[in-house]
Amino acid sequence: MGSEDGAAPAMLFRLLGPVQLEAGAERVTFSGKQGALLAALLLDADRVVSTQRLAEAIWGDPLPSGSASRVRMLVSEARRACAAVGAHVIDTQRPGYVLRPAPGRLDLVCFNSRVALAREAVAEGRFEEALGRYDEALSWWQGAPLAGVTGTFAEAQAEWLEGLRLDALEERLSVLLSLGRNTDVVTEARALTGAAPLRERLHGQLMRALYEHGRRSEALEVYRQFRSRLVDELGLEPTSELQQLQQRILESDAFSPRPGRPVPETFLPVPSQLPAAPASFTNRRAELRELDRQLGADNVGVAVISGPGGIGKTWLALHWAHTHRDRYPDGQLYANLRGFDDAEEPVPPGTVLRHFLGALGVPPTVIPVEQEAQAALYRSVLADRRLLVILDNARDSAQVTPLIPGRPGCTVLVTSRNRLVSLHATHSARLLEVGAFSDEEAHHMLSHHFGPETMAADPASVGVLLEHSGGLPLALGVLAARVSAHPGFPLAVLAQELRDPATRLDALQTGDLGAGLRAVFASSYAALDARAARLFLLLGTAPGPEIGLPAATALVGLPPAETRALISMLETASLVRQLSPGRYWMHDLVRLYAAERAEADLPGETRHQALVRLLETYTALAFSADRALYPHRPGIPAPSGHGDVPGFEDAGAALAWFETELPCLLAAQHLAPELGMDVAAWQLAWSLNTFLLRRSYTRERLGCWKIAIAAADRLDDPHTTAVVHWHAGSAHAGAGQMDEATVHLDRAMELFEKAADRSWLAQVHHTIGWMWSVRGQPRRGLGHAQAALRLQREAGDPIWEANALSAVGWIRLQLGEYDAARDACEQALTLFRRHHDRGGEAATLDSLGKLAFHQGEYERALDHYGHCLDLRKGTGNAWQSADTMVGLGDAHHALGNDAEARAAWQDALALYDSQHRRAEAERVREKLKL
Numbered sequence: 001m002g003s004e005d006g007a008a009p010a011m012l013f014r015l016l017g018p019v020q021l022e023a024g025a026e027r028v029t030f031s032g033k034q035g036a037l038l039a040a041l042l043l044d045a046d047r048v049v050s051t052q053r054l055a056e057a058i059w060g061d062p063l064p065s066g067s068a069s070r071v072r073m074l075v076s077e078a079r080r081a082c083a084a085v086g087a088h089v090i091d092t093q094r095p096g097y098v099l100r101p102a103p104g105r106l107d108l109v110c111f112n113s114r115v116a117l118a119r120e121a122v123a124e125g126r127f128e129e130a131l132g133r134y135d136e137a138l139s140w141w142q143g144a145p146l147a148g149v150t151g152t153f154a155e156a157q158a159e160w161l162e163g164l165r166l167d168a169l170e171e172r173l174s175v176l177l178s179l180g181r182n183t184d185v186v187t188e189a190r191a192l193t194g195a196a197p198l199r200e201r202l203h204g205q206l207m208r209a210l211y212e213h214g215r216r217s218e219a220l221e222v223y224r225q226f227r228s229r230l231v232d233e234l235g236l237e238p239t240s241e242l243q244q245l246q247q248r249i250l251e252s253d254a255f256s257p258r259p260g261r262p263v264p265e266t267f268l269p270v271p272s273q274l275p276a277a278p279a280s281f282t283n284r285r286a287e288l289r290e291l292d293r294q295l296g297a298d299n300v301g302v303a304v305i306s307g308p309g310g311i312g313k314t315w316l317a318l319h320w321a322h323t324h325r326d327r328y329p330d331g332q333l334y335a336n337l338r339g340f341d342d343a344e345e346p347v348p349p350g351t352v353l354r355h356f357l358g359a360l361g362v363p364p365t366v367i368p369v370e371q372e373a374q375a376a377l378y379r380s381v382l383a384d385r386r387l388l389v390i391l392d393n394a395r396d397s398a399q400v401t402p403l404i405p406g407r408p409g410c411t412v413l414v415t416s417r418n419r420l421v422s423l424h425a426t427h428s429a430r431l432l433e434v435g436a437f438s439d440e441e442a443h444h445m446l447s448h449h450f451g452p453e454t455m456a457a458d459p460a461s462v463g464v465l466l467e468h469s470g471g472l473p474l475a476l477g478v479l480a481a482r483v484s485a486h487p488g489f490p491l492a493v494l495a496q497e498l499r500d501p502a503t504r505l506d507a508l509q510t511g512d513l514g515a516g517l518r519a520v521f522a523s524s525y526a527a528l529d530a531r532a533a534r535l536f537l538l539l540g541t542a543p544g545p546e547i548g549l550p551a552a553t554a555l556v557g558l559p560p561a562e563t564r565a566l567i568s569m570l571e572t573a574s575l576v577r578q579l580s581p582g583r584y585w586m587h588d589l590v591r592l593y594a595a596e597r598a599e600a601d602l603p604g605e606t607r608h609q610a611l612v613r614l615l616e617t618y619t620a621l622a623f624s625a626d627r628a629l630y631p632h633r634p635g636i637p638a639p640s641g642h643g644d645v646p647g648f649e650d651a652g653a654a655l656a657w658f659e660t661e662l663p664c665l666l667a668a669q670h671l672a673p674e675l676g677m678d679v680a681a682w683q684l685a686w687s688l689n690t691f692l693l694r695r696s697y698t699r700e701r702l703g704c705w706k707i708a709i710a711a712a713d714r715l716d717d718p719h720t721t722a723v724v725h726w727h728a729g730s731a732h733a734g735a736g737q738m739d740e741a742t743v744h745l746d747r748a749m750e751l752f753e754k755a756a757d758r759s760w761l762a763q764v765h766h767t768i769g770w771m772w773s774v775r776g777q778p779r780r781g782l783g784h785a786q787a788a789l790r791l792q793r794e795a796g797d798p799i800w801e802a803n804a805l806s807a808v809g810w811i812r813l814q815l816g817e818y819d820a821a822r823d824a825c826e827q828a829l830t831l832f833r834r835h836h837d838r839g840g841e842a843a844t845l846d847s848l849g850k851l852a853f854h855q856g857e858y859e860r861a862l863d864h865y866g867h868c869l870d871l872r873k874g875t876g877n878a879w880q881s882a883d884t885m886v887g888l889g890d891a892h893h894a895l896g897n898d899a900e901a902r903a904a905w906q907d908a909l910a911l912y913d914s915q916h917r918r919a920e921a922e923r924v925r926e927k928l929k930l
Helices: 032-043 051-059 067-083 107-123 127-137 150-177 183-193 200-212 216-234 242-250 285-295 314-323 347-359 370-379 395-405 422-427 438-449 452-456 459-469 473-483 493-501 501-507 519-527 530-541 551-554 560-572 588-601 606-628 653-677 678-694 698-715 717-736 738-755 758-773 778-795 798-814 817-835 838-854 858-874 877-893 898-914 920-928
Strands: 012-013 019-023 028-030 089-093 096-099 303-308 333-337 388-394 412-415 430-433 546-548 577-580 583-585
Touching: 012 107, 012 551, 012 838, 019 032, 028 032, 032 051, 032 067, 032 096, 032 150, 032 183, 051 067, 051 096, 051 150, 067 089, 067 898, 096 473, 107 127, 107 150, 107 285, 107 314, 127 150, 150 183, 150 200, 183 200, 183 653, 200 216, 200 242, 216 242, 285 303, 285 314, 285 412, 285 430, 303 314, 303 422, 314 388, 314 412, 333 678, 347 370, 347 395, 347 758, 370 395, 388 395, 395 412, 395 422, 422 430, 438 452, 438 459, 438 473, 452 459, 452 519, 459 473, 473 493, 501 588, 501 778, 519 588, 530 551, 530 560, 530 588, 530 606, 546 551, 546 653, 546 778, 551 560, 551 583, 551 606, 560 577, 560 583, 606 653, 606 678, 653 698, 678 698, 678 717, 678 877, 717 738, 717 758, 758 778, 758 798, 778 798, 798 817, 798 838, 817 838, 838 877, 858 877, 877 898, 877 920, 898 920
Parallel strands: 303 412, 303 430, 333 388, 388 412
Antiparallel strands: 012 019, 019 028, 089 096, 546 583, 577 583
């Protein structure tokens, strides 16, 4: 649906009220289960939400039977509702679905962005601007969040969303107080306290506004009523902050000494030690929200911000601290603990304690000598104060523990490259791990520094800068500094330096000693013990973007338990990150530094042996996974070391392993020839073939066999050469490259005939028969299929006899020879089921489904297609599952089941689109127009 001028109307999703989609004047409201589905997808917008999580959001626990299929039905209905106003935003992506609203087209995102701008304005003292930003943010609210959606998930999320609104309202009232608009605060806070009777900060704001407006008795009455309600309903007393406010109002000394009044002798100074707020701070909205959530309105506790060097931990901590200074009337303390400073030793806790005690007004002569006594005095001084302590760049928990106050009232914010997990156990510390910027965030940061004109003038170079800085804030900052130092230089010069791995780290230096990435990474590397440092260097040489524990074990040549312990050290130091249990990732720039140091610090033979061990393990694991995925496949000799690797429980486990390891396996195969491992190069291609075919990774499959052909030529073994050409021909045929396919398959046939290898020759005939049948020449393919059948019967292989029968049946179906087709397919099905070949059984059922459809037996076609689809999903055969879904939809359509037909075709279309099969996708789109 378009607007009057022909442009598509802007789509806006709403959560802050009823769950809705607006498109121009059109509005679609989602309630009930559909509302819960949309809410779950929108709350995780642009992230994949699994079918399981969606089911839990819709129904809660326990889930109804068949919940996965019910979720699919609800998704189909939601897609239709969205499509009615021109929105196509819900994509299928394993293991569930993802909703991708356009940037700035979700009201919650718009609300949060305005609140973030308001907080930045508050931090810089621009209160009038902040007030406007808060008003903009709150204008996005259209009533109770998720209105019309029921269930425990919706209730919990609605409560969380309502809390965001109340937080913004309270922050807005603080701005009004700063502007001296006490009357407005009284009016608005009165209404809000009625709706949120247990919000303590809100009551404190009302008390302060009343007092400053000269209404002291009313302010005290607000406290009395709030305390009574809190005690009656929760059995709690107000926090010390509110009690102190009440006491000061009683003493008529609420906020500051009156002019001319002497300061009491008991006055303690209010330290304000925070370094300046980061002037160019950008992004980190999610992390700031998480800090707000973790530390809460009561500001009680300890939070640790961890992450690798250069990730922006200190700026995040300082920005948050400046934004929330008003919560800490007794001041802010700051210390750089220098935990990873190459030039100086880490600062001892005793030194920091003396510094803090002095800032808190304790005379030097009173401060004890012993650290334990210093810590006790420090805790005593802070016992009744509300204060923020920033401990920057901590080495370990021991450096932090003595600096933590002993009673609630103060907040301690720690930054460290180490995760300091023990602080969670000893002090219930909240842990926040900070990662690299997303592409959008990195682009925003560069745009902030460069300006939109510079960004628009050379988008290609900007893309290179973004790609090779890896979202690391320090790297982006160095690039910004270099551009600022030479404003007349084109970005292309800097981009060229970054393209080359040999000069990339050089490009990320500012020229100041210790200011570049190498210095940051070097300090983390220097803090490692010798064994962990060796593993760190070897990980830098490993192919692929991440690594699993078995591969890391092979790389380092140590037992699994010892390897796991060493990786844990690297993880604690934020040099690697555990993405999922047993899988580890290293930032590209950290990896580049590790590889650079490995070349300098490790002997070449050590690096070579480690990589050989790694590739041998990858090859053996891939071979084992392929056997689980396709147990009836014609065999090749097992790779060396195959007996030392674990087997796979079933095809599902093998499929999941391939999904996870694919980038590493492809990178390993590319590396194999450089290491002189030609056998591993072609065996990896062999072991990957089934998975790549079933997942329709056509480009990757072609690339694998190209490397394998070069390796086979160097090995000069006729059998290996023939096997490789056979598979290369099959890969080219699958890509529609018939001339190349014919060359390879003819070469394979020539070599197998010369060797009189009838079994393998039958495989080539089978492939050629399939190739011609799918290319519209079934009569030409039939001869090859019959030749394969004859040879397989002579070889006495019942599984491959069944495959040949299935191929003959499929081709006869294409030729319209239905009786012969049914006879061949039924013989094949019997053999496949007898020998438990699920892949072959699925292919034959698909043929029988088509046969039944052509003969008007639509119910039987549904039955065959349904069984086929179950089997193909079980074996991970996404490529052919799409074709089966089309047949399933055709059969439903013929029976008048239009809703089921459209659902099947839409699922097929999603698969075709993901597989880049444009012609097939277009045919399905035509069906959907029926």
